[in-house]
Amino acid sequence: MELRARMMRLALATAAFLPGLALAAPPASPPADPALSSKPASAATVAAQQAVAAALPQEDGRDAAFAAQGFVASAADPVIRDAAGRAVWNVAAYDWVKGPAPASVNPSLWREVGLLKQHGLFAVADGVWQVRGFDVSNMTVIRGATGWVLVDPLTTKETAAAALALVNAQLGARPVSAVIYSHSHADHFGGVRGVIAEADVAAGKVQVLAPAHFIEESASENILAGAAMGRRAQYQFGGGLVPGAQGQMGSGIGLGVSSGTITLIAPTDTIARTGDTRVVDGVPMEFQIVSGSEAPSELNVYLPGPKVLLSAEMSTCSLHNILTPRGAKVRDTRAWAGYLDEALHLYGGRSDAVISSHCWPRFGQAEVSRMLASQRDNYRLLHDQTLRLMNKGETPTEIAEELVQPAAIAADWFNHGYYGTYSHNAKAVYQFYLGWYDAVPANLNPWPAAERSKRLVAAIGGPAKVLAQGRAAMKAGDYRWASELLSAAVFADPANKAARAALADSYEQQGYQAESAIWRNQFLAAANELRNGRISSATSSQSQDMIAAVPTQLLLDSVATRIDPAKLAGRKMAINLVMPERGETAGVELTGTAMLARMGAATGAAATLTAPRRLLLGLLFLKMPLAQLEAAGLKVEGDRAAVEAWLAALDAMPGAFNIAEP
Incomplete structure (x- = not known):
């Protein structure tokens, strides 16, 4: 059925979808303009990479040994396909990463990807x-x-x-008796229907455990700002880029993100407190709740038998994000450090291995304790020193420039910023306490970027002078300043081809130099779009599971963010939505300037719409024609014109928008 197919593609705002990993480069074609082609590493970038290499910690071989330890086997066919035969993942996509780092990749990031690329059962x-x-x-x-x-x-x-097929092939086929979700991000639960059936869960054959509030957080975390987060995620994960020495180099804590189908089965049991225990299919487990660190609902698992601590995403092979570049609520750095300290004292002395939901394990009690303590200090220093400088009156950009990771912390590779960075995280800590405003009145009411850029370009003396100064900064290797100048030129005049090409070049060199994989992705994605136009990246397809999990109230709150009051022309009315299959009724009140949704019928409603919720979602999110949905079973009672006026006042679901240009 066409409606069902469209509903399966409903991206609404149930999550900020992650770009899938490109499996191969598109066919090469000569650029129409050589100025718009990708460039090799410049002399300044080569020098910067050499300086980074000279300052890196001494290689002791531990990470390489830990990453390879316990290898059993990997997939015979590296390409994983969906039911239609479409490739959704290639485990061998980074097998080419070997030998010395090319000049176009930060040597520290090259090392990280060389470890992350190892795939298989361990x-x-x-x-x-x-x-x-x-x-x-x-x-x-x-x-x-x-x-x-x-x-x-x-x-x-x-x-x-x-993954389960590999496990059964190597270790002997067994049923799945339980699934545990460590936290509420889709890359930690989305594959559940690939390993269990909901009927077995309903029959009590399979347990599904999760931290408290998991279902609410997994369904709602990115809903209201989903369109913006989804577009920004394309930059964070390198949408439109392919793996390569001048392209995508993973995400810092993993490689790409698969482009298959995200699913969800609700938990049958939740963990609410640190110290809670369960025996899961005969296996004793202890849990630590770390909600509010990397995810709003998150737990760690300790296995006392084999003495293994699963630290989810509280500790990985990289400094994490306090505020993700794709956008999210700012995380509590002080609490994060506290959870690490708690884990150290609860489990450090009785764990022979610490594993996580990304990266590779660390083995030995001393190594486990050292990692937890060192990462604790990393987050605590970020928090405390940002506040120290903040309380001296320094602004976010000043703190980000001044705050440098101490040598004692940088000596551990797992503290490096392959995912999060000191610069970004310091600003996030500032935002957590004080918000975006730095108290400088000039920044209280600035001109928007396009208008400010036009004025700046005029003040400098016109686009030719701005371009000349930008190129001079490029020649000097000052890519940060070059980008600021050239971005102003592009925002002042997006049709300025020379400025676009030069700005892309300045972004590209900064991408090459970035130790953080997601900083690299953002710079290179912007360069790619400036040269080639906005590219639609493959995304993980959304299933009915995720849509069904979103509470109706939250969905209607999302609809309210798309109301254009001018189109209502001051009209006031109420409309009821009845969803028989869910036993739900929602009342929508239009006040003339806003839309308010409440669960329960509104009194004096001008009209009532009765239909399965999926049809109402098609009406409100996909803006499918009312007549088409009536043919599919939607019933309209009362003032049809009122319904049509409401629908006409709704903006269409936002699509991709510009980032590197106005």
Whole structure:
């Protein structure tokens, strides 16, 4: 049915969807304008990479040994496909990363990707394995009394099914007896239908455990700002880029994100407190609640038998994000450091291995304790020193420039900013406490970027002078200043081809130099769009599971963000929405300037719409014709003109928007 197919593609705002990993470069074609082609690393970038290499910690071989330890096997066919035969993941997409770093890749990031690229099934301890490299995240496998207990079944059902097939092929086929979601981000639960069936959950054959408030947070975290987050995520994860020495180099804590189908099955049991215990298919487990660190609903799992701590995303092989570049609510750095300290004292002395939902494990009690303590200090320093400088009156940009990771912390590779950075995180800590405003009145009411750029370009003496100064900064290797000048030239006149080409070049060199994979992605994605136009990146397809999980109230609140009051022309009315299959009725009140939605019928409603919720979503999110949905079963009672006036006042769902240009 066409309606069902369209509903399956409904991107509404149920999540900020992540770009899928490009499996191969598109066919090469000569650029129409050589100025718009990708450039090699400049002399300034080569010098910068050499300086980075000279300052890196001494290589002791531990990470390489830990990343390879316990390898069992990987997939015979590296390409994972969906039911239609479309490739959704390639475990071998980064196998070419070997040898010395090319000049176009930060040598520290090159090393990180060389470790992250290792894929397959790995033994961690007696009865504990991980499948790594089959998605951006890891799937942990625990041998239960009757079957496999899986923690974090990857992002999509296709990659999860492939990971489980590898487990069964290598370790012997067993049913899945339980699934544990460590937290409320889709790359840690989206593949669940690839490993279990909902009927088995309903029949009590399979347990599904999660931290408290998981279902609410997984459904709602990115809804209201989903369109903006989804577009920004294309930059964060390198939408339109392909793996390569001048292209995408992973995400810092993983490689790309699979482009299969995200699914969700609701938990049958939730963990509310640190210290809670369960016996899951005969396996004793202890839990630590770390909600509010990397995710709003998150837990860690301790296995006392094999002495393994699964630290989810509280600790990984990189400094994490306090505020993700794609956008999210700012995280609590002080609480994050506190959770690490708590884990150190609860589990450090009794863990022989620490594993996470990304990256590779660390082995040995001393190593586990050292990592937890060092990462604790990393986050605590970020928090405390940002506040120290903030309380001296320094602004976010001043703090970000001044705050440098101490040598004692930088000596541990896992503290480096392959994902989050000191610069971005310091600004996030400032925002957590004081917001975006730095108290400088000139920044209280600035001109928008396009208008400011026009005035700046005019003040400098016109676009030719701005372009000349930008090129001079490029020649001097000052790409930050070059980007500021050239971005002003582009925002003042997006048709200025010379400025676009030069700005792309300045972004590209900064991308090459970035240690953070997602900083690299953002610079290179912007350069790519300036040269080639906005590129639509493949995204993970959305299933009915995610749509069904979103509370109706939250969906209608999202609809309210698209009301254009001018189109209402001051009209006031109420409309009721009845969803028989859910036993729900919602009342929508239009006040003339706003839309208010409440669960329960509105009194004096001008009209009532009765239909399965999926039809109402088609009406409100896809803006499908009312007559078409009536033919599919939607019923309109009362003032049809009132309904049509309401629908006409709704903006269409936002599509992709410009970032690197106005």
